[in-house]
Amino acid sequence: MKLNYSDKLKHPVFKVTREIVTELGLETYTIGGFVRDLLLERPSKDIDIVVVGNGLALAEKVAKKLKVKKVTRFKSFGTAHFRYKDLDVEFVGARKESYQRDSRKPIVENGTLSDDQKRRDFTINALALSLHADNYGDLIDPFDGISDLEKGIIRTPLEPATTYSDDPLRMMRAIRFATQLNFKIEINSLNAIKQNAERLSIISMERITEELNKIILSDTPSRGFKLLYSTHLLHQFFPEMVQLAGVETINNHSHKDNFYHTLEVLDNISENTDNLWLRWAAILHDIAKPPTKRYKKKTGWTFHGHEDLGARMTPKIFRKLKLPMDTKMKYVQKLVRLHLRPIALVKGDVTDSAIRRLLNEAGDDIDDLMTLCNADITSKNEFKVRKYKNNFKKVEEKLKTVEEKDNVRNFQPPIDGKLIMDTFNITPSNEIGIIKSKIKEAILEGEIKNDYQEAYELMLKIGKEIGLES
Structure with missing residues (x-):
């Protein structure tokens, strides 16, 4: 049965495109992420339009009719882009692709809609809706992507090993979509990712980190990190985080698994903030526990100094992952260095002097530091968590009282x-x-x-x- 979604294509971009392509007799479709999000009823600001023919010429005609003055053309890629109100609209000619082993950049030729859908990464991103008046809104779905969309499955249109080997960034994208949409990756696809994990080496770190940050900004980022770990993708670009995993036992003394603890802290903090860099502070707060881990008969496992070493490791990790080496890195570094300080206050007597020192060092980031430390209170013992959080509230109240009284946040001595x-x-x-x-x-x-x-x-x-x- 042919499915039709013309009732969802009421935006002026689609109406104008329909008029022009019908008049010119062009085979034209909206495709990819916009269609996926349209059917999932998720907001989307990017429209991709594929034309079997010249995408540049069609873009010019549609833009003129919509009274858009600026059209950006990428002739070497056969694409054109313009912004209409709050939407980014891209036009491209249908194409087919072939890959060489040492590059993710394909050899591109003109192709049919079928060729274009075959080159897509996932079945849910290969869905297309016709924009010609004769079949306006008809769904073209050769890989049963609509079924995958309904069942919540990430699956590749072609054989997964080929799809991932051709463009290994798709492995990161598979995990990103699974995390953002709360979908499952189809088992053959999951196995192919693990088999091709080392192929990630041909992808630039900037592109890897771009996908990683989208995973971090999802509602439950731990899902993505668990998939990155189990498929060994994480091992390729973030070995410091991989080293957090595992539990060592000596004389019946075990420490907690710091990888899963970190993910718990990350999920906790994600409930309270969309700040990417505060979430990065959660990821890195215990990053130096493996190199500082020691066992002593009297005290058991210790990680002395992991906050200071973690702060020293932060710029190296940021540099390697091509994250910004500016105030954002300094902010994360500061939170990593200070993350134990409020916890120590919870455990001991809260003196005004200790509070003043913390306020002075944390400065304007004190509230974010307290958010991080609150997220860091994890235990299977609910009573213990509740007790810590109650004590933590007392520290927060004391911070406010001392700040109002002494005004020492970011202060410089009044004598210069x-x-x-x-x-x-x-x-x-x-x-x-x-x-x-x-x-x-x-x-x-x-x-x-x-x-x-x-x-x-x-x-x-x-x-x-x-x-x-x-």
Whole structure:
């Protein structure tokens, strides 16, 4: 039975395209992700239109009728793109592709709709709807993608080993779609991904990371990471995370599996934030546990210093994964370095001094740090989790109280170097740093208020102690 979805193609882009292609007698379709999301009733801002013929010429005609002034042409790829209101619209001529072993860039030739659908990565992305008036809205579905869509299955149109070997990035895309849509990867496809995992080496790190970030930004990113791990794709580009997996037991003492703990923290934090970099902080917060793991008879397993080593590892991982080496990396590095500090406050006595130091170091990222630390409270013991979270609320309340009272977030001592030089009639020297450091310590310890007059008086006192004359 032929399925028709003309009632879903009411957008002006489709109506104008229908008028033009019907008049010119062109075989034209909307295809791929837009159709998939249309049938899943998911929002989509990208429309792909395939024409059996010249996609560039059709794009120009449609754009002119829609009164779009700018059309971007990519002649070497046979594609054209324009933006219409909030939509990105791309036109391309139907094509067939063939691949060489050492590259994911195909040899492209003009082809039929059938050729074009065969080159698609998954059956759910090969769905096409006709835009010609004679069969407007008819579904062309040679691989039963509609059934896969209904059953929630990721499957390749052709033999999966060929599909993945030709373009190994499709393996990352399979896991990304499975994660985003909460679909299952068909078993033959899953096995083919594992068999072809090492083929990922011909893909640029930028493209791999682009897909990885989409997985991280999904509702339940742990699903994607479990698939990346089980198929050995993760091993190809992120071995530091793979090393978190596994449990070692000595004298009946076992530590938790830090890979699955990290995924639990990632899912926890994803319930509270869409901030990609805060989610990255969750991924990297325990990344240095494998190299810092030690066993002692009296205390059992320890991971001393993993927060500091993790902070040092962060730029190396970002650089390797081609993630931005700017303030985003610094932000993640800071959260990794500080992630144990609030937890330590929960365990011990919460002093104003400890709170002031944490506020000063975390600065404007204190709320994100607390979100990370809350997500890091994981245990199968519900009573233990509840107890920790209740104590954590006390720390959060104390943070607010101390911040309102002392105003030490991102603070600089109220006494600067110029005032010190003018007061003691000295040139730049070590003494300036000593005085500023002692004033800052006194404020953090609560010995004086974060106040100019009190800091000035302490400056005079310190200066006298170290032999300076005012």
